Amino acid sequence: MSNPVPMVEVTRGGILESLHTGHAVICDAKGGILRAWGDPDLTILPRSSCKMIQALPLIDSGAADAAGLGSRHLALACASHNGAAIHTDPVADWLAHIGMTEGDLRCGSQEPADLPARDALIRAGEAPCQIHNNCSGKHAGFLTLNKHLGGGSEYVDYDHPVQQAALSAFEEVTGETSPGYGIDGCSAPNFACSITGLARAMAYFATAREGQGARQTAAARLVQAMVAHPELVAGEGRACTSLMRAMDGRVAVKTGAEAVFVAILPEQGLGVAVKITDGTTRASEATIAAILVGLGVLDPAHPAAEALLSQKVVNRRGFDAGRIQPMETLTTGWH
């Protein structure tokens, strides 16, 4: 956590109320550092920002094609979704399609972030199930791969073939030996890397092209799936969805818990990784938006960009009480 830089200010009544510091790296097509803020060697846990990496073996093993998965399945495999019906219905169908049930998942249950879905469960007197977990698409992908590999039922164990395949892919695209791992909110191992390693991995996805080997083909298909279905990757009102829509499918972005955010820029061949020191999502969202504006791929006048570049702090009567704003150093004076 050495030498983070100021990234996002929170003001109320013109008074600086809170401040978020952090780190960010942009890697170019060759995996070199184009620009860094803070410590490019910082070890991080990428959390859900690396779901597209965890999904690589699903495709390059042949499991996805063997199961006849389409781009909507692949988008859900990369998703931290809201648990709305548009997410849970296809995951339930996917599980049935591969002969699995909700009970085969190992992600745990989670109340949907989607309020209509949440309220419908409460009104029906039903508890949320594992399909509502924001990671259920990733886990449906793990189960699909596991069926292909013939592994045991405990597919989130560190030494299980599914996770070892994920680790192998992770180390290849980050260009690093992972120094360790934590257990994620969904019980899967979450492999550590440097923030530069994560940005390098995103540059791998940005430069991957179909036909250039199984892994590059897998990476390219995952990026295409994410940008084709932004509503499946997160959901209405979420930054991932609104930013991908605002950039018209030219850039893929993904959030991770504890304020990680990544971006994949295929046209520029660039990868971006952000980590806010304190783990606050409002700050990682503002930071990635500012960097995407700086890179010229996000129009700062687009409503989705404006909402993150000068986010209103609205109080309980709807009054505008303050602002959440990224530092200018993230967007200007560095081209």
Next chain:
Amino acid sequence: MSNPVPMVEVTRGGILESLHTGHAVICDAKGGILRAWGDPDLTILPRSSCKMIQALPLIDSGAADAAGLGSRHLALACASHNGAAIHTDPVADWLAHIGMTEGDLRCGSQEPADLPARDALIRAGEAPCQIHNNCSGKHAGFLTLNKHLGGGSEYVDYDHPVQQAALSAFEEVTGETSPGYGIDGCSAPNFACSITGLARAMAYFATAREGQGARQTAAARLVQAMVAHPELVAGEGRACTSLMRAMDGRVAVKTGAEAVFVAILPEQGLGVAVKITDGTTRASEATIAAILVGLGVLDPAHPAAEALLSQKVVNRRGFDAGRIQPMETLTTGWH
């Protein structure tokens, strides 16, 4: 936000995942600084941590006694409550008692943090109302004072007599001229001060004694009300409630949004104020617990203390995935 110090580490799998920095000040009975971490001159918005200050005019004006309020009302006036029935029923009764209705409140509506209360509303198809707002007790106090003063209905306006009375009390007990204000989540003005000013105000409450003038009497009664009714000040599962219970009524504590936390130690004549730079409540809770242990008033082996001094990060299957822990510098080596 100059020179904050590391206060709370978040680890997962033994890897440092996030770090919270901040500031804290302990003031003695004379309002001097006993100990400071970070910048004691930092300007902060105390948010809900100063509700006991905002409640002073309710009592020292004579309004509370004129309305026949008891210690449960005074605890609710200082509360950021969960919106459970134990909070909303007495606030509704209080409003009726002074001839007011929910529509007279100006705090806005808020979904209860208390899950049974939240779910009951959803099942009944009812929207939350202003009485569910965590600040509804404070606002019932404002309305009670306003009735006494004969002010207009817009009692949250900055220049309204109710808020000017609050400002006068605020400046007296902080010992400072407030440099400005923000609009709080509940629409009331939230006056700025230095973090030392907030700690000094808490020392004022710690040393206030009944019979030593109207304001000291008011302060002493508010502290007694808070420690007598910890369940009213926050609610089940909340740090304010669990910490006050753990200290058997000897210390009052109060949280505020954006990671402010204060403590009032009447036996020691000390006041404490904490502000976490990034505004994250998990860190202000861990920090105040560590400082209270350092001050010798919180048993680190008490379950409520343990839960904050080495808070488990539990994932969605209940697995222990990490820890949220205050730095040792907050508890040791400074007596």
